[in-house]
Amino acid sequence: MLPVLSVQAQTPPELHVLIDVSGSMKQTDPTNLRRPALRLLGDLLPPSARIGIWFFGDRVTSVLSTQPASDLTKTRVHNTAGKIRSNEPFTDIPDALTAAAASWDTGTDRNMLLLSDGMVDISKDKAVNEQAQQRLLDKIIPRLQSAHIRVHTIALSKDADSKLLREIADRTGGIFVAADSAEALQRAFLKIFEAAAPRDGLPLKDNKFIVDKSVKELTILAFRDKADTPNSLKTPDGTLVTEQTSRSLPNWRWDASGGRDLITIDQPQPGEWQIIGAKDPDNRALIITDLKLNVTSIPTRVYPGEQINSTLQLTNHDVPVTQPDLTQVIKAVVQERRGDEVIQSIPLNDRGADPDIVGGDGKFDYQLNLIDPAGVYSLVATAESPTFQRTWRQNFAMAPQAPISFKSRTVTEPVSAAATGPAVANAPSGSTALETPAHVTPAHVDGHGQKPARVPAKNQPVRVLEITQDPTVVMPERSVVDGQWTCEASPTGSAVDSHGSAEGHVVPSPAGPRIEKVHWVLDKTTMTVPVPTPVNRNCQFSGTLTAELTTERSMRLQLLPVSVPALVSTAPKSEHPDAHQVHETARLPRKGPNWLLIGAVNIGLALVIIIGLLLWRRSTKITINQLLAEAKTA
Template sequence: MVKRRDVRNRLLRLFVGVLLIAACSAQAAEMGGKSDARILIDISGSMKQNDPQNLRRPALRMLVGLLPEDARAGVWTFGQYVNMLIPLGQVDAAWKNKARAEAGNIASPGQFTNIEDVIKRSIADWEGSATLYQRHLILLTDGMVDISKNTKKNAASRQYILEQLLPKLQSHDAQVHTIALSERADHELMRTLSRETGGWYEQVNDAEHLQRVFLRIFEKVGRPDTVPLKDNKFLVDSSIQEVTLLVFRKESAEPTQVITPSGTQFDAKSAPQNVSWHRDIGYDLLTISHPETGEWRIQAAMDPDNRVIVVTDLKMRSSQLPSRFVLGEVLPVTVSFTNQGKQITRKDFLDVVNLKSCHTDSNGTGEARPIFDDGQDGDKAAGDGEFTLQVGQGLAAGKVELVILAQGKTFQREQRQLFELADPIPMQVTSTDEGETKVRVQPDAELVDLESLEIKAALVSQAGEEQPVMLLPSAEAGVLETSIATQELLGDWTLSISATGQTRSGTELDLTLDPVRVRGTATPPADPPEEVVEKTPEVQEPAVEPATMQAPLADEPATEEDNSTFQVALFGGINLLLIILVVLAIWIMRRRKQEPEFQLVEEDDQLVEEATAK
């Protein structure tokens, strides 16, 4: 009996342990979508020049107003010293009200820029890797590491950030998003902190753009559920419990108006009780609880950065692209839908969902692309509820915004992802006084595996003629170059350069560089002289009597069709005339022969008659 009880107890403990592990895993998976955001605001004296109107205040109020209520957040300011402006806590209505009030205390009294200390203090409670929350650090500064008048101390502090704090941030799975609010900021440090942690870096030369930069940072941190806003109209379905509208406006603009599906119109002063309206410098931010279903309208100037953020049970989920990857690299994005946290796999739902994506890059807005769940083009299995989009093809280097749009039978959803495509093989084209076009390419060893890299180049004429081009190592390490003698080319040519290999992360790289137009300056060859054809003098044939004229020989070549026809007609006519003349001549001769015989017969008859008479 004892052994049986021990076995039962062990099995029970094992079963309970499995349940606990599963529960913890489920909680971690559920909570992993929540955000822990630490916001660090520079208040050094130089901000008086770079942000004279203290636009950091409304920008911070907008950011805290957008944060979802399942997030944790805190705000620290720093100059010579570090101050916890808004204590770390759960984001709720009370926390937002306190944060908005404290934002008004932001100024520029600091003497130094102690970036090292503010990072250390703001992450002091982080231990190990992230589990329940996704960790984010948002750093806004306009300067360089500046803790003392002693430059050696400043350099040591900067080195400490890179060698000690950066590895620590990486071990905490924290993404660092940096905003440099001037040209004199330490951009190299800001970029390094962001890139090495998978965060986002942005340079802002005008504080008026801070609000829009904070919006993009929020969309990376919060990854909100949104619905599309088109022509200032949006659709609210029955699964939406709350709507937050962000409407940018100019100070001279008329007050923003909102019109419900039933036709009720209101503004900030006449908003109903279920609407919380915050009006600030440059924008309106209002939250509508239990909104009426149907089409809503906004009366305000249309702005591409206006947003409609929703709290809903019906969510569109998409895998997150890295903030930075390599041009020529193709990465998949999977999209699925959940209802109350459970993925939707019902065929009747999936069959009526229309998914598409569009993007905006340095070349403008691209064409919409459909997204399928058909088991093709990288999609794992058809009809499993996960739609797949391959991202990277046809995009230009630089910042790219990807927008995923879903249209269902009764609902609409939208998600945005912002990322940077890094050029792995920068190219430089110059022209020399000697008439040569020089092309230099320098593969980035931090982005691509140089040993796997294969680069091909060729000149292609407008007629399709192709000439291979060799890219040879330059005297400068890591640089390949070629010189094209334009004086030896005739007409317009295009230099095409392609590269294949692998990135440092091990993904395939297939890249075609921008084509280089080459105009040949060679002198076209002179036209050949026209061939002079000597005319053969015409030989007049002697007149021939019709009776002796002979028809031309059959084997004489006719030079032209018209001459041949004329000659045939002429010779036919002559032959006919000859025949007529011959016949006439014979007739005359016979006639002459017949006349004497006739006279002789007559004379004989007369003699006979006379003899008879006698």
């Protein structure tokens, strides 16, 4: 069963905002675009949220105590934004985080937003600054983790310590956004808002959206092509409303600044509305309504290969909608997006068909498999029926790599032949590549429970898999790997056999690939586990990691397959036509010189030489006698 992570969906968000007011902001943000960005954030927060604001430079100042995001609070946020300045000499990030983390309401989802254009700078002494930064990394971040506080960071300007701000976000489970200009602050704040406090909205198609009768409040965010090119709104009755004409309309509030228009309308007219302006992917139509789309939130920081079960469900006055005549006509889909690009799209249903688990329960179930490159992504859920439309969006960050890595190695160590075999390959937690724990029955024990005679130890090449966890992400002794080894049926080339000797022969193979199940409890940051024997087979490991993270959440990760090549001998191959026969001959036991055989050979050679000499002499005598006889005759 995969972990279902729904903390954020069940608890109201609480957001503590930390704004850098150091003197360097005069150059980074000369027109104080931090002000409209903060107003935007305050106006977008749902009523269930809480917000508090701190300014920091050489000191930390609480300028708005944490309170519910009511209409009165949003007015206070506007007033607080007007106080943003750039006049303090230093940038004390560690103290700012410490102060803002001191107090939280009970039962809220804890988030911080940290905006800075600099680095840890509390003194003219470089050594003092380095010590303060190290204290931040070693002391403050672990406290934030244990308090379940996610810190989302925005680096404003190229001079910001992006590496530090990214690490703060990474280690606390937040997202990091780089805003290369003050104008980009609006979109940066929007990304953070949609990560920390996602809320109901209406789907936009060509800047058009449909408002139903249940909508109590409508908030429209429309970005401009150019800062001086205003947007306007077309209402369902055909009226064209601009910022200027909206001032005479009851229940309308229009904030035009920072290259965007933010319009809030109480009791909006039902029907089709249209934004007359740029078709920007960051345009939004957010609503307050009793007919809500509840989606199981995902962590704001995930890892490549992570698998997450989630659910979409409609509620009316906080009561789940389960009537089949309504749920069966809803067209629901969930998408993973990066900007305009759709990474994956999953159609949903409540009929019990895949991916739904139980039909007719009002829940639209699905599973996310996240395997994307590093970056900020969006989970967008949409539900449409003949009478209403809803959408819900949450941003999350994909980490650059998984918090676990695998590396195959070959070691040569003395091993008794009686201690080798498949049982070693399934060694439990804490076992090294060459250990067979007492409670594991070795595979080489025969059917009668009798162990063969122990063979003296010798050096044997052994393949091992080295597993390394990131201790800043994964909690020690809280992670488990389940999977299997799959080793090929046929050996590879002239290979080292299961006892480690490179003798140039082919070890007979079984009928099919060898499969071994494994279960490893990773109780060390780095540990090794053995690869199955014999070592002349290519093997591949596949499995899943289930772990508890330092951010106090569980994770299930589909691991990428790990291939381990066979150990192939470098000795030259035999040219004998029957390699097996040559191998068997080479294995015969060696003895001392056979003197009897040597003597017999020597005697035989002597006899051959003597007989040859006698024959030569006889032949020579006959020839001379013939010559003398012929001479006398002549």
